[in-house]
Amino acid sequence: MSSLFGSGASSSSDMTARKDQMKQQIQQELAIANAQQLINKINENCFAKCVTKPSTSLTSSQESCLSQCMTLYMAAFDQVSRSYVARITKERGTAGLGL
Amino acid sequence: MSSQAPIPALDEASKRELEGFLEQEQAKAKLQASIHELTNTCWNTCITGSISSKFSKGEAACLENCVDRFLDSSLYIVRQIEAQKQQI
Numbered sequence: 001m002s003s004l005f006g007s008g009a010s011s012s013s014d015m016t017a018r019k020d021q022m023k024q025q026i027q028q029e030l031a032i033a034n035a036q037q038l039i040n041k042i043n044e045n046c047f048a049k050c051v052t053k054p055s056t057s058l059t060s061s062q063e064s065c066l067s068q069c070m071t072l073y074m075a076a077f078d079q080v081s082r083s084y085v086a087r088i089t090k091e092r093g094t095a096g097l098g099l
Numbered sequence: 100m101s102s103q104a105p106i107p108a109l110d111e112a113s114k115r116e117l118e119g120f121l122e123q124e125q126a127k128a129k130l131q132a133s134i135h136e137l138t139n140t141c142w143n144t145c146i147t148g149s150i151s152s153k154f155s156k157g158e159a160a161c162l163e164n165c166v167d168r169f170l171d172s173s174l175y176i177v178r179q180i181e182a183q184k185q186q187i
Contacts, residue, residue, distance in 0.1 A: 019113055026124055034131050041135055045142055049150050069150045073142065076162055080138045083166035084130075 042073045141165035 050065035051058065058066075109117070145161035146154070154162065 015109060015113055018109065019117060022117060023120055026121065030124055030128050033128070037132070037135050041139055045139065046150075049146070065150050068152055072146070072150065072154060073138075075154070076142050076146070077134070077138045079162050080141055080166055081134050083163070084134055084137060087167060087170055 038074075038077065042070055045073060046070060137166055137169065140169065 046066050046069035049069055050062050141162055145158050145165055148155060148158065
């Protein structure tokens with residue numbers, strides 16, 4: 001009976017599926033971009049901290065520094081996220097009252 | 100986001116819904132970008148010693164305060180500029 005309303009138009013369940021798929025794809029791509037950004041920052045900052053004198057290969061102490069540094073950088077990222085979100089929430093609350 | 104690939108069989112309401120969703124996700128991405136920037140800044144400001152298995156006490160405290168003081172600085176600078184503007 002759905003063919004009654006025009007040809008080629010997809011049914012509403014088709015459309016919902018399509019919409020959900022697009023949303024999922026958008027979210028996935030942003031998540032990947034976010035992860036890449038974090039990895040780049042970790043590499044940039046941990047390289048600076050751990051590989052102060054690049055030689056012909058990474059030494060084992062440089063490698064252990066890098067893996068500790070990764071963990072610490074992610075902990076710093078978590079801390080910053082929490083503080084930032086908390087502050088934004090707080091500022092929004094007071095700004096609403098102030099205006 | 101600039102590709103104008105044909106999106107067949109989506110009605111106006113769905114398009115609007117997707118636009119809204121996209122706006123929301125872009126706002127989230129912006130927030131995440133700020134967090135990356137801030138983490139970078141706070142890392143460089145606070146982690147001054149060599150890397151060990153955990154942060155020193157001072158480093159941990161510095162990280163905890165870093166975001167709030169960064170934003171305080173930002174607000175302070177804006178207020179200063181506004182005050183100077185009024186003196187002219």
